[in-house]
Amino acid sequence: MATAERVLNDEMIEAIRALFPRYPTRQAVTLPALHIVNERLRHVPLQAVVEIAELLELSPAQVQDTLSFYGFFKQDKPHGRTRVWVCRSISCALRGGEEILEHLCRRAGIEPGETTEDGRLTIEFAECLGGCDFAPCMLAGETLHKNMTIDKADAFLDSLE
């Protein structure tokens, strides 16, 4: 039987191993290890799950359970170089969050949850981003965009081009 090509490189393995002393168990390293792989590959393919499990001395199913629980990690293909979450919870919905999401998706030519063909952008919906006082909100990478408007959404998209 052919062996699957390894996806974790030495740098990722070392970064994961470096976490071991900081956590009480190997299992507790699962989530940060998934983040390490996701930061490098922009997704966590099944083969990476198998390799993380080997490193942590867990079963692949245990790692996969953690991955599926969070709904944050993409598995089939990488998310865009910029990943955007538009809040659709109540405060933001009441203040036009859905329209912002629709507008961004229409301009990018994708549906929520999809990535543009050039790999530039992924747009997703999110539940409350913790900025309800500034609704509607959008998170782009690590930046929270507050009081979003259609104009701000356009300016954001233009800044990516």
Ligand code: FES
């Ligand atoms: S409801 Fe959108 S940030 Fe809280």
